[in-house]
Amino acid sequence: MYTATIHMKPPYSFERLLRRLDSHPDPQLLVHAEERVIRRAFRLGGKPVLVTMRFAGTLEDPAILLETAAQLTEVQQQELERTVRHMFSADMDLEPFYRHMCGDPMLRPLVTQFRGLRFLLDPDLFQSMVRTIIGQQVNLAFAASLTHRLLQLAGDQLMDEQGNAFLVFPTAEAVARLLPSQLRELQYSQRKAEYIIDFARAVVDGRVDLGKLEQMEDEEVIDYLTPLRGIGRWTVECLLMFGMGRPDLLPAADIGLRNGIQIVYGLTEKPSETEIRRIGESWAPWRSYVSLYIWEAVGAARRGETFGREK
Numbered sequence: 001m002y003t004a005t006i007h008m009k010p011p012y013s014f015e016r017l018l019r020r021l022d023s024h025p026d027p028q029l030l031v032h033a034e035e036r037v038i039r040r041a042f043r044l045g046g047k048p049v050l051v052t053m054r055f056a057g058t059l060e061d062p063a064i065l066l067e068t069a070a071q072l073t074e075v076q077q078q079e080l081e082r083t084v085r086h087m088f089s090a091d092m093d094l095e096p097f098y099r100h101m102c103g104d105p106m107l108r109p110l111v112t113q114f115r116g117l118r119f120l121l122d123p124d125l126f127q128s129m130v131r132t133i134i135g136q137q138v139n140l141a142f143a144a145s146l147t148h149r150l151l152q153l154a155g156d157q158l159m160d161e162q163g164n165a166f167l168v169f170p171t172a173e174a175v176a177r178l179l180p181s182q183l184r185e186l187q188y189s190q191r192k193a194e195y196i197i198d199f200a201r202a203v204v205d206g207r208v209d210l211g212k213l214e215q216m217e218d219e220e221v222i223d224y225l226t227p228l229r230g231i232g233r234w235t236v237e238c239l240l241m242f243g244m245g246r247p248d249l250l251p252a253a254d255i256g257l258r259n260g261i262q263i264v265y266g267l268t269e270k271p272s273e274t275e276i277r278r279i280g281e282s283w284a285p286w287r288s289y290v291s292l293y294i295w296e297a298v299g300a301a302r303r304g305e306t307f308g309r310e311k
Contacts, residue, residue, distance in 0.1 A: 004066045004081055005056075008090040012062035013116025014055035016296070020117070023299050024140060027148035028167060041158050041166035042083060042123065044076040048156045048168040051080065059116050064088060089118040089245055097247075097286045101293075104282065106265050110293040113305075117296055119288075121245050125210040126203060127169045128243025129225075132235050133195050149186040150196075154178060175200035195230025202228060218246055241288050250287040252276040260294035263301055 018033045030039040036055040041048050049072070054065040066084060085091060094116075101107045122128035134150070135143040154170035154177075175197060183193035202208040208228070213221050221244075222236045234253060240246040251257055258270045261279060265271075271279065283290040 002066075002068050002070065002072045002077060002080075004077070006064040006066060006081060006084055006088070006090055008062040008064065008088065009093055010060045010062055011094065011116035012088075012090075012118065013059055013114070014062065016114055016117040017120060019303070020120070020296060020299060023302070025144040027144055027151060028169065030164060030166070039160070039164075039166070041156075041168045042080060043156075043168055043171070044072065044079050044083075046171075047076070048158050049076070049080070050158045050160060050166055051084075053084065062116075064090075083123050086245070087121050087123050089121060092118055092245070092247075094118065094289075097289050100283075100286050101290065107283075107290065107293070110264070110297060113300070114293050114296050117293065119242065119245055119292060122243045124169075125213060125239065125243050126172050126200075128239050129199060129231075129235075130169075130175065130196055132238040132242070133192060133199065133230060135238075136192065136230075136235065146186065146188060150175075150183070153182065153186065172200045172203040176204045191230065198229050199231070213244065218249070241291075247288045248285045249291075250277065250280045250283070251291060252280065254291075256295050256298055257291055260298045264294055264297050 014036055018031065018036075021029065021031055028040055031037075032039075038053045038055075039050065040053070041050050043049070047070075049068055049070045052067045054067070055062070056065050057063045064084060066080065068080075072080065098111050098115075101111050122131060130150070131143075131147055134146045138146070148167070151167035151169060154174040156168040156170075158166045158168065160166065178197050178200075180188075180190060180193035180197060183196065184190060188196075199208070203210060208225070213224070216224065218240055221240060222233055225231050225236045225239070226233060234251065237249045237251055241249045241251070252273045257276060261267065261276060262270050265279070280287050280290070
């Protein structure tokens with residue numbers, strides 16, 4: 001058995017994260033909200049490992065307790081801790097972002113209402129890109145269903161002591177071996193199936209080196225990946241935001257962001273993409289995080305939470 005404690009930079013709101021997970025299904029997570037526990041299978045050193053992550057502490061003194069029954073090597077232990085820190089954005093300092101938000105009277109209420117919210121990132125860039133391609137032009141629920149079917153087809157599976165099945169995201173090699181017809185049988189469109197398999201094959205044969213991306217600026221990553229079929233600027237921006245945790249992306253074409261800006265700014269009509277880019281100029285260099293908080297305003301409104309703008 002291996003246990004470890006991940007100390008996180010405060011503030012961190014586990015409650016807000018758990019609420020967000022209610023409306024953003026992830027077929028790889030088993031969430032026990034009352035116990036403040038998330039269970040997930042990771043691939044560590046090529047080996048599937050089931051990990052329990054228990055939220056401990058408070059908003060201002062947060063930590064995650066890790067536990068796995070697996071025997072991990074020192075390298076696997078380091079990989080697990082590094083992956084969890086990345087996923088939960090454990091080292092992100094939100095205070096400069098909050099100071100920036102408080103300079104805008106329309107955004108200031110979000111600081112109080114959603115204090116401690118941060119991104120839950122994809123654990124690796126291959127998974128993030130595949131999930132993003134899957135999510136192109138479909139709703140969240142259907143994207144989760146398609147992802148679950150891919151996991152069942154090409155991933156690994158672990159069972160816990162209660163008989164719960166945990167699916168491990170397939171490797172690039174496993175996806176590269178698939179045929180588009182196999183994904184078509186799972187309700188993937190022909191193009192979506194081709195794009196996912198093409199991307200996996202590009203990673204396997206070395207045409208795409210995901211390990212290089214962390215050293216690149218945002219625009220360099222966009223220029224590097226957009227020549228691939230099915231990968232446009234929006235797709236790479238999602239990778240930068242949800243896979244790499246880059247703080248200054250503005251998904252101006254996103255319908256949820258349009259809805260959120262209308263709510264937060266009290267607009268009579270939904271803003272256009274051009275208007276969003278104009279409004280978002282003042283959010284830099286925190287446009288990703290402002291977008292996250294505005295998305296959460298939409299979720300909060302749907303859950304019946306009161307949202308109060310300043311007069």
